[in-house]
Amino acid sequence: MSTLLEVKDLHTSFFTDAGEVKAVNGVSFFLDRGKVLGIVGESGSGKSVTAYSIMQILAGTGKIVSGSIKLDGQELVGAGESVMRTVRGNKVSIIFQDPMTSLNPTYTIGKQLMEAILLHTDRNRKEAYDRAVEMLRLVNVNDPEKRMKQYPFEHSGGMRQRVMIAMALACEPDILIADEPTTALDVTIQAQILELMKSLQEELGMAIIMITHDLGVVAQMCDEVIVMYAGSICEQGTADEIFYNPCHEYTKGLMRSIPTVHTAGKKLRPISGTPIDLLNMPAGCPFAPRCDNAMKICLTQRCESMVINADHRSGCWMNVKEGIANGTIAVDNGQEGGEQP
Amino acid sequence: MTEMNAAQQPLIDVRDLKQYFDINVGLFRTRPLKAVDGISFSIRKGETLGLVGESGCGKTTAGRSILHLYEPTGGEVWYNGRKLASKEDIKQFRKKATMVFQDPYSSLNPRMTVSDIIGEPLDIHKLYSNKKEREERILELMGHVGLNSEHASRYAHEFSGGQRQRIGIARALAVNPDFIVCDEPVSALDVSIQAQVINMFDELQEKLGLTYLFIAHDLLVVRHISDRIAVMYLGKMVELADAAEIYDHPLHPYSKSLLSAVPVPDPKEARANKRIVLSGDIPSPLNAPSGCPFRTRCAYACDRCAESMPPFQEVSKGHFVACHRTAEVN
Numbered sequence: 001m002s003t004l005l006e007v008k009d010l011h012t013s014f015f016t017d018a019g020e021v022k023a024v025n026g027v028s029f030f031l032d033r034g035k036v037l038g039i040v041g042e043s044g045s046g047k048s049v050t051a052y053s054i055m056q057i058l059a060g061t062g063k064i065v066s067g068s069i070k071l072d073g074q075e076l077v078g079a080g081e082s083v084m085r086t087v088r089g090n091k092v093s094i095i096f097q098d099p100m101t102s103l104n105p106t107y108t109i110g111k112q113l114m115e116a117i118l119l120h121t122d123r124n125r126k127e128a129y130d131r132a133v134e135m136l137r138l139v140n141v142n143d144p145e146k147r148m149k150q151y152p153f154e155h156s157g158g159m160r161q162r163v164m165i166a167m168a169l170a171c172e173p174d175i176l177i178a179d180e181p182t183t184a185l186d187v188t189i190q191a192q193i194l195e196l197m198k199s200l201q202e203e204l205g206m207a208i209i210m211i212t213h214d215l216g217v218v219a220q221m222c223d224e225v226i227v228m229y230a231g232s233i234c235e236q237g238t239a240d241e242i243f244y245n246p247c248h249e250y251t252k253g254l255m256r257s258i259p260t261v262h263t264a265g266k267k268l269r270p271i272s273g274t275p276i277d278l279l280n281m282p283a284g285c286p287f288a289p290r291c292d293n294a295m296k297i298c299l300t301q302r303c304e305s306m307v308i309n310a311d312h313r314s315g316c317w318m319n320v321k322e323g324i325a326n327g328t329i330a331v332d333n334g335q336e337g338g339e340q341p
Numbered sequence: 342m343t344e345m346n347a348a349q350q351p352l353i354d355v356r357d358l359k360q361y362f363d364i365n366v367g368l369f370r371t372r373p374l375k376a377v378d379g380i381s382f383s384i385r386k387g388e389t390l391g392l393v394g395e396s397g398c399g400k401t402t403a404g405r406s407i408l409h410l411y412e413p414t415g416g417e418v419w420y421n422g423r424k425l426a427s428k429e430d431i432k433q434f435r436k437k438a439t440m441v442f443q444d445p446y447s448s449l450n451p452r453m454t455v456s457d458i459i460g461e462p463l464d465i466h467k468l469y470s471n472k473k474e475r476e477e478r479i480l481e482l483m484g485h486v487g488l489n490s491e492h493a494s495r496y497a498h499e500f501s502g503g504q505r506q507r508i509g510i511a512r513a514l515a516v517n518p519d520f521i522v523c524d525e526p527v528s529a530l531d532v533s534i535q536a537q538v539i540n541m542f543d544e545l546q547e548k549l550g551l552t553y554l555f556i557a558h559d560l561l562v563v564r565h566i567s568d569r570i571a572v573m574y575l576g577k578m579v580e581l582a583d584a585a586e587i588y589d590h591p592l593h594p595y596s597k598s599l600l601s602a603v604p605v606p607d608p609k610e611a612r613a614n615k616r617i618v619l620s621g622d623i624p625s626p627l628n629a630p631s632g633c634p635f636r637t638r639c640a641y642a643c644d645r646c647a648e649s650m651p652p653f654q655e656v657s658k659g660h661f662v663a664c665h666r667t668a669e670v671n
Contacts, residue, residue, distance in 0.1 A: 191619075216603065219604065264585070268536040269536070274503060
């Protein structure tokens with residue numbers, strides 16, 4: 001499996017009147033060909049901004065401050081608009097959360113689909129039309145010729161999200177970024193769309209970055225998972241590692257706070273407090289103010305990401321504490337710290 | 342004996358409730374949109390009834406019709422063994438039945454302070470004798486929902502989503518209600534905040550002996566909080582049973598697929614889980630199918646389903662289902 005996308009120490013900030021908002025604060029990860037990577041986190045954790053940084057479609061005040069994004073070995077940070085145009089749509093496509101507002105209400109579905117194809121390929125109009133119909137058929141839209149002539153308002157939410165997926169996949173991208181693709185949809189429609197994405201991914205062999213706040217969607221779709229909090233990665237690893245062996249206090253808290261069939265009649269154990277203000281970031285771990293097990297060091301020093309095992313990295317001082325307690329980390333001169341072997 | 346009767350008697354009894362809206366289909370022609378079409382259920386005191394279904398199935402409308410925020414087109418609502426008949430009944434009922442809304446951003450007036458928002462129901466129903474009493478009551482309510490007294494003079498925009506929802510809940514509690522309709526109260530909140538608010542609903546129920554109608558589309562949340570669950574589809578109630586019973590043994594084909602579609606936060610279970618993926622979308626309530634509304638998406642539909650709406654009948658104790666083919670499906 002070859003590395004398709006490599007993001008290294010990415011910092012993205014929004015420069016607002018109130019000051020610099022560090023929305024993404026040192027994010028690094030790899031994405032292999034044909035894998036599904038989930039990015040989970042609460043609102044404001046920087047998961048969408050990470051995706052928008054890859055596409056370089058940040059809002060006016062947003063800027064990539066430092067870091068590197070390599071797609072197939074090609075550096076994208078500072079590459080310029082002309083290079084990005086060959087990337088967007090061709091190599092990396094995105095579908096947005098809200099299928100109601102991401103289609104232009106004044107053009108037919110067909111026109112919008114064909115526009116994407118005509119822009120990114122050298123097909124002529126007739127070929128583009130055929131391709132658009134083929135794509136609609138691929139995403140299980142019935143009667144695609146009729147749908148091509150219709151406007152977005154004539155379609156339901158699930159139908160529109162299918163059109164968005166068709167549009168995103170029309171140029172056979174290597175990576176599909178799905179930003180909360182099913183959040184606005186009902187459960188039964190969500191199941192249809194997730195099933196569709198999974199089967200298309202297997203058929204076309206693309207990689208998917210799935211951005212969501214729903215751990216259920218992650219469990220169902222993803223091979224690997226990144227958990228984000230306040231612009232940084234808390235924990236990353238395979239889905240099984242994250243769900244069955246969470247090592248960061250935030251991930252543990254999240255897992256405990258979701259209601260499941262087994263919690264009925266019992267009290268949930270929520271994470272206390274509210275998400276932090278990105279304008280006033282604390283010096284240490286951003287999660288420390290809400291963490292039940294926060295130690296002195298958590299308030300002053302951020303824990304670097306450490307290797308838990310080959311499939312799992314986490315940046316939490318509790319791992320060091322536990323490591324010392326069970327002897328996997330050697331202690332030198334009574335000082336805390338040190339890497340795990 | 343009287344005590345037993347009080348325990349048995351439902352607090353809220355909804356009988357064949359109908360709510361139609363007239364929709365303009367031509368210049369002078371209207372057609373009824375049957376948002377809620379003859380639903381019946383009762384809620385016992387201290388119980389939580391979960392109401393689930395997809396968007397457009399009429400669950401929010403049902404909640405609002407029960408509170409008479411819309412004048413119901415047909416049917417009856419009984420409160421504490423008395424039918425709501427006159428305007429005066431409804432006014433008295435509103436002192437005992439309130440609502441928490443879905444969107445904590447748009448359901449609070451941005452020009453009012455927190456103490457004004459929470460105090461408004463007290464003003465309307467004249468529930469205090471002097472200013473000091475009003476003040477004390479507001480602070481007490483804020484304490485119930487975990488807000489500090491220093492928050493009282495602030496405006497809603499200064500709060501996060503979770504805290505705003507707390508303000509909305511304090512407002513609903515102001516009149517000292519027995520019954521609260523919670524319309525998707527946690528779906529706009531982040532996971533970690535959602536758990537805080539769900540726990541608060543639990544604690545308030547224990548402390549104040551509240552009865553909830555909990556409307557939501559997140560089935561895991563509903564399963565967690567409800568004693569019994571009702572499933573709606575296109576204005577009709579298709580199944581009603583104990584929460585555990587409906588999860589373990591759903592009988593209606595729609596409930597089955599709805600429950601199997603819930604993404605479980607457990608990768609191994611998710612891989613093993615066989616989902617029943619429904620084809621197609623929910624039909625428009627303006628052109629609802631004849632007979633059983635679910636038949637257009639149902640794998641078991643037969644001719645009989647097109648001819649008549651199946652009756653909502655009790656198949657085992659406390660388990661109601663509306664399906665002609667319950668025996669064949671299961």
